[in-house]
Amino acid sequence: MIKKLILVFIFVLALGMALVFYAKEQVKGYLLQPMQLSSEQLVTVEHGKTLRSALWSMEKQGWIEGNRFSRLLPHLYPEVVHIRAGTYQVKPGETLQQVLTTMVSGEEHQFSLTFIEGSQFKEWRTQFAQAPQLKQQTATMTEAEIAKAIGAGHDKLEGLLLAETYHYTAGMSDLDILKRAHKALTRELDKAWQTKQTHLPLKTPYQALILASIIEKETAIESERTRIASVFVNRLNKGMRLQTDPTVIYGLGDSYDGDIRKKDLSTPTPYNTYVINGLPPTPIAMPGVESIQAALNPEQSRYLYFVASGDGGHVFSRSLAEHNRAVQNYLRKLRASKKH
Structure with missing residues (x-):
């Protein structure tokens, strides 16, 4: 009788271990599946959005295949649970695990705006209006109001912004970029003024x-x-x-x-x-x-x-x-x- 119980116990234990191993492999396979994309895509994780809802959203768009064992993900891979709000770039061939790791790190996609030397402020405003995921905070402001908001000291902004490439994340505003551009110009102007000819x-x-x-x-x-x-x-x-x-x-x-x-x-x-x-x-x-x-x-x-x-x-x-x-x-x- 005791031998039978031991055998049953061993069988149940072996079966349990086999099921755990199988579940782990299923979850691992789920994480390692490549994103089914033909081109780079942006995905936004809203504040308060859970891992489960983010996964469901990607499954709904056909980027990944669902798996009934995915509910075990928080238990088996706790390091990918706490995703952060933000806008992330997802590339074809990336695995789901890589995408989730990026979301956990909070490394949001960097958009860029390039302003050329010799451009004028009216051209900057046009570029701002066309920039993706950029908050249009200055759209209804006059040039003088914008100049005051960034501390330019002049009513006209011509010449007071450094033309270069500026990076931003989704949700940042055009005013944020203008403040950086004015600060950068002031820094370069001050540096050059210190070494000017007499x-x-x-x-x-x-x-x-x-x-x-x-x-x-x-x-x-x-x-x-x-x-x-x-x-x-x-x-x-x-x-x-x-x-x-x-x-x-x-x-x-x-x-x-x-x-x-x-x-x-x-x-x-x-x-x-x-x-x-x-x-x-x-x-x-x-x-x-x-x-x-x-x-x-x-x-x-x-x-x-x-x-x-x-x-x-x-x-x-x-x-x-x-x-x-x-x-x-x-x-x-x-x-x-x-x-x-």
Whole structure:
């Protein structure tokens, strides 16, 4: 009798162990199944959402196959239970375990917004409006209200934001990014101001930004920036007007149709440097770090003029006569290119 009981006990124990082993293998297989996706997808875990509801949601979308043993997951794999709220990127071929591990770590998907050097604030607003999963906190605010909210110290934000790539997670706001962009610009401007040349015709860091924005719009060639800066600095030191087309274009605003006409050069606006003396009242674009550094450390030269070379760069001149010859040469190249 005792032997029978022992045999029954051993059988039951063996059966139990076999069932436990089978259940573990089933759960393991459930966790190791690859996500059935054809492309990357975003999944959002809302606050208060449980592991069970997250799994059910993925099963419903056909990303994973259900398994009746999945209810044992919290008991057998407690390390994947406490998922955090957030938006996560799920990639094809990732296992369910990898996805849950990411959710437990709270490593949310990073969206990115890239602003190019020389862009204007109105373009930033357009990009914000089109950015996925970004809270539109400034959509109904005026530029002056936004400037006050980020502590810019000026009503216009042109030039006061550093153009680069900014990363954000779902639920962050455009105001968050603007604060970071202004802080980054201030940091770079302060750094450059500390190493500026002496005897520059720039009394404040803001004036340096204005000049840097003009340099940014005049050339995309890095090697030319300090030379173009020298032209503007030389003209300012001599009391000559800057006479730079990008400022005219900025002053025309929405009326600019792609061409600058002779009358535009003589039409007074606060930004028309063919009419006004000195710098315009604000920057005309978002300058990059290189243009800021060029404005504060220009090349030592006697150049007072420059014009497009027709080959992508510029020709620099010390006198008006030299400049006029360079202009005529450029016009000849332009006419020749139109014939072909």
